[in-house]
Amino acid sequence: MAAAAQMSRWSMGKAGNAIKSHRSGPCGRTLVVLMWIILSSSLCLMVEGQMKIPPEIVQQWAVSFGKEMAALSTRYSGAKLLQKKYKDVEGVVKIEEVNGEELVKKFAEEMEEMLGRKMKSVKRLAEAAEDADLDHEYNETLEFDYYNSLLINKVDEDGNPVPLGGEFPLEQNEHFNKLPVNTQQSNIQVPTNVYNRHTDILNGVYMSEALNDIFIENFQKDPTLTWQYFGSSTGFFRLYPGIQWTPDENGVVTFDCRNRNWYIQAATSPKDVIIVVDVSGSMKGLRMTIAKHTINTILDTLGENDFVNIIAYSDYVRYVEPCFKGILVQADLDNREHFKHLVDELHVKGEGKVKNRHKKQFSWSCLNCMSGNVCNRLHLISVQLFFQVRVFTYLIGRELTFAENVKWIACNNKGYYTHVSTLADVQENVMEYLHVLSRPMVINHDHDIIWTEAYMDSVMFNTQAQSLLLMTSVAMPVFSKKEETLSHGILLGVVGTDVALRELMRLAPRYKLGIHGYAFLITNNGYILSHPELRPLYKEGKKLKPKPNYNSVDLLEVEWEDTEEELRSVMVKGETGTMSLDVRSSVDKGTRVIFLKNDYFYTVINETPFSLGIVLSRGYGQYIFTGNVSVEEGLHDLLTPDLTIADEWTYCEIDIDPAHRKLNQLQAIVKYLTGKDPNLQCDAQLLQQTLFDTVVTAPMEAYWTALMLNASSMDDGIETAFLGTRSGLLRFLKYAGIEKRVGKSFLTSTDKENMFTLNHFPVWYRRAAEHPAGQFLYYMPRQDTRAGRILIASTAVTVTVGKKTAIAGAVGVQMSLEVLESRFWAVAAQPNDTDCSTVEGLCPLRCDRFDIECYVIDNNGFVLISKQRSDPGVGHHFDESLFVSECQSSRPPSLLLFHGGFCSGCKSCS
Numbered sequence: 001m002a003a004a005a006q007m008s009r010w011s012m013g014k015a016g017n018a019i020k021s022h023r024s025g026p027c028g029r030t031l032v033v034l035m036w037i038i039l040s041s042s043l044c045l046m047v048e049g050q051m052k053i054p055p056e057i058v059q060q061w062a063v064s065f066g067k068e069m070a071a072l073s074t075r076y077s078g079a080k081l082l083q084k085k086y087k088d089v090e091g092v093v094k095i096e097e098v099n100g101e102e103l104v105k106k107f108a109e110e111m112e113e114m115l116g117r118k119m120k121s122v123k124r125l126a127e128a129a130e131d132a133d134l135d136h137e138y139n140e141t142l143e144f145d146y147y148n149s150l151l152i153n154k155v156d157e158d159g160n161p162v163p164l165g166g167e168f169p170l171e172q173n174e175h176f177n178k179l180p181v182n183t184q185q186s187n188i189q190v191p192t193n194v195y196n197r198h199t200d201i202l203n204g205v206y207m208s209e210a211l212n213d214i215f216i217e218n219f220q221k222d223p224t225l226t227w228q229y230f231g232s233s234t235g236f237f238r239l240y241p242g243i244q245w246t247p248d249e250n251g252v253v254t255f256d257c258r259n260r261n262w263y264i265q266a267a268t269s270p271k272d273v274i275i276v277v278d279v280s281g282s283m284k285g286l287r288m289t290i291a292k293h294t295i296n297t298i299l300d301t302l303g304e305n306d307f308v309n310i311i312a313y314s315d316y317v318r319y320v321e322p323c324f325k326g327i328l329v330q331a332d333l334d335n336r337e338h339f340k341h342l343v344d345e346l347h348v349k350g351e352g353k354v355k356n357r358h359k360k361q362f363s364w365s366c367l368n369c370m371s372g373n374v375c376n377r378l379h380l381i382s383v384q385l386f387f388q389v390r391v392f393t394y395l396i397g398r399e400l401t402f403a404e405n406v407k408w409i410a411c412n413n414k415g416y417y418t419h420v421s422t423l424a425d426v427q428e429n430v431m432e433y434l435h436v437l438s439r440p441m442v443i444n445h446d447h448d449i450i451w452t453e454a455y456m457d458s459v460m461f462n463t464q465a466q467s468l469l470l471m472t473s474v475a476m477p478v479f480s481k482k483e484e485t486l487s488h489g490i491l492l493g494v495v496g497t498d499v500a501l502r503e504l505m506r507l508a509p510r511y512k513l514g515i516h517g518y519a520f521l522i523t524n525n526g527y528i529l530s531h532p533e534l535r536p537l538y539k540e541g542k543k544l545k546p547k548p549n550y551n552s553v554d555l556l557e558v559e560w561e562d563t564e565e566e567l568r569s570v571m572v573k574g575e576t577g578t579m580s581l582d583v584r585s586s587v588d589k590g591t592r593v594i595f596l597k598n599d600y601f602y603t604v605i606n607e608t609p610f611s612l613g614i615v616l617s618r619g620y621g622q623y624i625f626t627g628n629v630s631v632e633e634g635l636h637d638l639l640t641p642d643l644t645i646a647d648e649w650t651y652c653e654i655d656i657d658p659a660h661r662k663l664n665q666l667q668a669i670v671k672y673l674t675g676k677d678p679n680l681q682c683d684a685q686l687l688q689q690t691l692f693d694t695v696v697t698a699p700m701e702a703y704w705t706a707l708m709l710n711a712s713s714m715d716d717g718i719e720t721a722f723l724g725t726r727s728g729l730l731r732f733l734k735y736a737g738i739e740k741r742v743g744k745s746f747l748t749s750t751d752k753e754n755m756f757t758l759n760h761f762p763v764w765y766r767r768a769a770e771h772p773a774g775q776f777l778y779y780m781p782r783q784d785t786r787a788g789r790i791l792i793a794s795t796a797v798t799v800t801v802g803k804k805t806a807i808a809g810a811v812g813v814q815m816s817l818e819v820l821e822s823r824f825w826a827v828a829a830q831p832n833d834t835d836c837s838t839v840e841g842l843c844p845l846r847c848d849r850f851d852i853e854c855y856v857i858d859n860n861g862f863v864l865i866s867k868q869r870s871d872p873g874v875g876h877h878f879d880e881s882l883f884v885s886e887c888q889s890s891r892p893p894s895l896l897l898f899h900g901g902f903c904s905g906c907k908s909c910s
Contacts, residue, residue, distance in 0.1 A: 057830070057845060065827045065856075069820065073776045073793040076718050076735070077813040078703045083773060085696050086799050086808045093627040093692075095804040100601035101578060103512060104614045107519065108603045110507045114224070115474070115608055118497055119449055121218040121225060122476045125211060125495035126447060129230060129478045132210035133492055138203050146205045147187035148196060149245035150253060164196060170244060174661035176226070180244065183219065186212055186228075187242035191256045193427060194235040204232045204493075211495075215240035218497075223656045226471075226500055230478070231257030232493040233267075233435060235428075257494075258431050261303050262473035265450040266494040268437040270305040272328055273298070277346070278396075280314040284348040287397040290423055294394055295343050297430040302331035304453060304525050304552065310339055314349055332525075333552040391415040392433045438477065439489030449476050451608050454501060454529045454551045456536070470536060471498045472529060501530045502758065506650050511686055511726055513614060514621040515761050515769045515807060516585060516596055522555050524609040526572050532759040533558040533586075559583075567600055571611040574604035588763050589753065589782050592860045594770055620769065623806040624726070625799050626685070627692035631673050634691025637698040639670070645690065646728030646756035652682040686727060693725040693809070700811075704733040717819035719743055719790070723797075724765050725809035728756045742816040743790040753781065754792075764794040768810040773798045779858045780817065780875055789817040789875065791864070817864070817874070820856070824865050828854055 074080055145164060152168035155161055168187065170180035188205055190196040208230050215228050219240075230238040237257040247253050257263055275295055283291060295310065302308055307328035310320045319325045320342040329335050391413035393406045398421045407417035416436045418429040452473045475496030479489075501521070508519035521529035528534050536550035555568045561583045562568055570577060578601045585594045597618040604611050616622065637643075645651065645666055652668035654660040660668060660680065669687065671677040704721045707714065719741045722732035732747050745751050754762045767777050776793045794812030798805050828847035836843030847854035848867075856865035857878045866873045 061828045061847070065824055068823055068827065069778070069793075070776060072715065072718075072819070072823075073778075073795075073813055076707065076715075076815075077721055077723075077793070077795070077811050078700050079774065079776075079795050079797070079811050081703055082697065082700060082723060082809075082811050083797050085699060086797055089627060089696055090799050090801055093625050093799055093801060095623050095625045095799070095801045095806050097622055097804075098512070098514070098616055098624055100599055100614060100616050104601040104603050104612060105576075107508045107614065108605050108612045111504060111610075111612065112606050112608070114504065114507065115499065115605065117222045118225070118474050118499055119607070121222060121228065121497055122449065122474050122495055123447075124218060125214055125228065125230065125497075126476045126478050128211055128214045129208060129492065129495060130481050132207050133478075134481050136203070136207040140199055142199065142202045142206060144202045144206045146202075147185070147242060149187045149189045149239065149243060150247065152187060152242075152244060168242060168244075170242075173241070175223070175655060175658070176241065181241035182243075183241045184216070185242050186215055186238050186240035189237040189239060189245050189253065189255065189257075191235055191254065192247075192252045193256075193424065196236075198234070200234040201232075201236050204234050205236060205238070208232070208238050211238060212240070223658070224503065225497055227498045228495075229257070229497070230493055230495050231260070231263045233258070233491050234493075256427065258434070259300055260473075261452045261455065262450070262475040262496045263494045264301050264434060265303055265305065265452060266448070266475040266477045266496070267434050267491055269440075271302070271307070271437070273302065273306060273308045273331070274328075275299075275308070275310045277310065277312050277343075278314070279312045279346050279348050281348050283396070288346070288348055290420055290426065291394075291396045292343050292346065293423055293426050294396065294420055294430060296340050297426050298433075299331070299336045299339055301430065301434060302336060304330060304332045304523075304527065306331040308335070308339070310343065312346060320346065330525075332527075333549045337549070389413065392436070393417050394429070395419045397421060435491055438491040443489040445479060447476055447479075449474060451523075451610065453523055453525070453527050454536075456546050456550070470501045470530070472501060472504075473498050503655075505530050505758065508612075508614060509683065509686065510646075510649060510756075510758065510761070511689070511728060512624070514617060514624070514726070515766055516594070516598075516617040517615050517621055518759070519612065519614045520555075521605075521610050521612055522568075522571055524572055524574065524611070526554050526556075526568050527551070528553045528555060528558065529610060531555075531558050567602070567613075571602050571613060574611055576603040578602070587766050588779070591782055591862075592767070592779075594766070620798075620805065620807045623804055625801070625806040625808065626689055627696070628688060629692050629695045631691065634694050635670070635673055637694045638666075638691065640698070640701055642701045642704075642731050642733050643694065644730045645669075646730070648758040649686075649728050649756065650683065651686055651690065651728075652680045654680075656681065689725075690727040690729055693727050693729045697723060697725065697729065697731055697809075700731055701733065704735075708733065708735050715819065717742075717816040717822075718813065719816065720746055720814040721812075722747060722764075722814065723809055723811040724756065724762055726807065729809075730756065743814050746790065746814050762810075764792050764812050765810040768794040768796045768812065769807050771796065776812075777859065778820075778864065779860070780862065780864060791815050791817050791820050821865055824854075824856060 145166075147166065147168050148164035151162050151165035153170070154165045161167065168182060168185070170182055172178045173181050173183065190201065194201065211230055218228060219225050228240045232238070235256060235258060237255070245253065275298060277291055277295060279288070299308070308331045309324055309328050312318055312320050320339070391410050392415040393410040395403055395406045395418070403419065409415075410417040416432055418432055420426055420429050452475070454470050454472055456469055456471070473496050475494050477494055478492040480492055504521070505519060510517075513519065518532045520531040523529060534550075534553060536546055537544045538547050539545075555571070556562060556565065559567060559581075561581045567579060567581070570579075578599060580597065580599050583596050583598050585596050586592065587594060599616050599618065600613055601616070602611060602613040647665050649665065651665045652660075652672055654663050654665070654668050657679070660677075663671070668677075668680055669682070669690070672680040672682050673687070700721075700723060707721075714735065719736045720732055720734050720743065722730065724730045730747070734741070738744060747754060749755075754764060756762060760766070763781065764777075767779065771777055773796045776795045778791060778793050780789055780791055792812060792814050794810050796810050797808045799808045800806075825848055830844030830846065832844060834844040842849070842851075845852070853867065854865070855863055855878060857863050861878045863874050863876055863878050868874070
């Protein structure tokens with residue numbers, strides 16, 4: 001991306017060479033010559049020196065070097081052989097155009113069916129919980145031991161189980177990412193600030209024991225379920241399967257289910273909220289500290305479907321954010337954090353009396369804020385103020401002088417009065433307003449199902465189990481059905497289950513979308529649920545941490561070519577349709593740019609607030625080819641040591657039957673095709689294409705092995721030959737032993753950028769696909785260079801039927817950078833017996849002279865060869881390297897001239 005951004009500031013140049021004269025600079029040079037000669041489509045040679053260098057000499061070097069590298073890459077990759085093998089089968093393959101409209105419809109229907117199963121599970125839990133409560137009689141003297149997830153399997157000094165602990169079997173489970181769980185029993189988590197033997201807790205836990213059987217039944221009916229849970233209004237959290245809960249570094253359990261978005265959204269309707277806070281002199285000291293904590297806790301109970309504003313008053317009235325005067329803003333994470341920052345800066349001043357001339361203005365401001373069409377409108381205030389809206393009052397501090405007045409305000413405005421005397425009281429007392437707001441839903445028995453935005457699963461995140469990191473939850477409120485309390489509207493809690501977004505996106509297979517194609521999901525607020533460009537984590541030391549506001553990333557922030565917001569608008573509305581955009585797609589960790597014409601297809605997922613979009617690239621992305629071979633022939637070639645498949649893809653479903661969860665995808669394929677396990681559910685189209693690619697590419701193993709065994713003819717530094725196909729098949733052979741390889745991590749499980757993953761094809765595959773078949777593309781991957789630098793060369797392989805051409809795969813070779821450098825320095829030199837009789841200046845010319853600088857750069861402008869090996873030389877963008885080099889040596893400005901579709905421009909050190 002950096003390269004493309006830099007190039008965009010330069011104007012297009014014409015093909016040819018240029019010599020630029022300058023006045024003598026500090027270094028005493030009278031002439032700087034910079035020439036860019038195309039070696040191939042992806043390598044360029046530049047020479048800079050103080051004498052006039054004949055362009056034909058540089059051209060000769062470039063041509064010789066380009067031919068040598070192309071021959072080397074072709075030989076060790078076997079590109080010609082692979083292209084011939086696919087050419088030979090063109091008569092038996094079919095090339096079809098991908099129908100994006102049918103594809104997005106099919107994916108959406110499958111996602112709707114999957115999410116529908118989750119909703120049915122939640123409904124069964126809600127019904128079971130309400131029936132259990134109906135049958136339970138509250139017992140104020142109840143004594144009941146339960147499994148506390150924090151205390152299980154712990155003993156005291158005498159070796160006896162601690163209270164509420166006891167033996168609780170845990171076993172690693174593949175479905176829960178190898179986390180130790182108990183699939184036969186749920187257990188209970190209680191926040192540190194809630195007494196775990198309180199009568200309300202004991203009665204609630206005892207009553208909800210009935211959910212254990214439903215948890216297990218749900219999991220048996222739908223083995224793709226992950227966590228199921230019941231969050232009680234009293235504060236305890238029943239989780240299935242049971243786990244060992246880990247406190248934070250201070251030994252505290254801060255997790256409170258009642259603060260989670262799934263609980264709040266299910267327990268209440270969308271809300272318009274105005275928080276009014278007294279900042280007069282009477283609030284100084286601890287009172288103001290408690291008030292700020294109360295406001296922040298209230299803000300934490302709001303979500304993206306709520307709207308909010310905050311007003312402060314003493315002897316005058318003001319909005320804490322002047323830009324939000326007279327309006328309500330969406331309570332998304334950005335705005336909530338902004339309000340918290342402003343609240344933290346509030347200072348006490350003046351008297352807590354609103355002058356008469358301000359009252360009417362204040363009233364109209366609040367009422368204007370409340371003009372939206374939402375279900376609940378309320379004020380949350382800390383002292384006495386009165387408006388004809390729903391008012392909740394929080395009296396701060398131990399002083400009770402105004403208690404009756406403040407209580408009267410709340411009770412006469414459909415609200416609730418709470419006295420918050422200490423910081424420890426804040427959490428429990430703030431939650432009361434949610435219970436009051438839920439009463440109309442309880443009385444009307446509105447069992448609305450809600451879906452949350454994407455969020456990080458706290459349990460899994462603490463274990464660094466990244467594959468189940470981003471989740472969405474489906475939840476449903478649980479009400480008391482007892483006749484004696486029905487009119488009171490008692491909320492018992494919320495039941496729910498999580499859906500791993502990674503698993504949901506498996507229903508949009510990567511092979512059907514093509515090399516640059518992808519699928520994505522957004523909410524009806526325009527926020528991303530899943531997108532290949534959504535990267536919610538960053539690395540701090542050795543730990544992965546969530547980025548701020550990771551779950552409120554708008555679609556426009558990743559699909560930023562949608563400048564008119566057309567795509568976002570139609571998807572937020574839940575419409576179905578298609579549109580096209582010219583886009584710049586980044587690869588290699590965002591350092592390189594590919595220009596594409598993309599077609600977008602979108603539709604709503606029924607019964608959810610989500611919309612699905614898929615992207616297909618024009619050109620080869622419009623086509624998919626299929627071939628067919630016998631199972632016997634394909635299986636024979638599938639079981640070879642040089643072959644792997646994309647294990648993150650779903651060739652066969654291995655997560656439905658517990659017996660299959662320890663299989664990898666290749667093992668599952670073999671069991672299915674050999675008839676050893678016909679009950680496996682497999683993707684017939686993907687298996688067919690995988691077997692076909694396996695047979696066509698099989699000769700490559702023998703070709704590579706023959707080269708390796710002929711050690712005397714092997715060039716030093718050639719390390720790995722590899723190929724990949726659209727079916728996710730990957731073949732490779734290591735020419736060099738591990739002790740000799742510079743690229744030790746290349747094509748290993750840690751090298752995600754160069755492997756087939758759920759989100760993308762390998763970088764070398766994506767880059768090669770943008771150039772003609774047979775034309776190698778060279779680049780250095782972005783990596784830790786302490787062990788040495790590597791070079792990757794790759795090219796596309798195609799099949800053609802009639803006038804349609806599709807990408808069959810990509811093939812390449814990985815080598816050490818020294819292979820490129822040694823050949824370049826040998827080529828970029830005139831022979832010692834060169835006739836120099838008619839040449840002015842130095843002769844013979846060599847690139848390794850101290851007064852000549854030569855560069856080889858790739859097609860994105862990154863330096864591959866330079867005398868300057870350290871930063872910012874090799875591996876950095878040429879513009880950056882040259883700029884620093886010139887400035888450090890006080891050189892005069894240089895002229896850059898780019899040929900063959902590149903650009904020209906000048907750079908100076910000023």
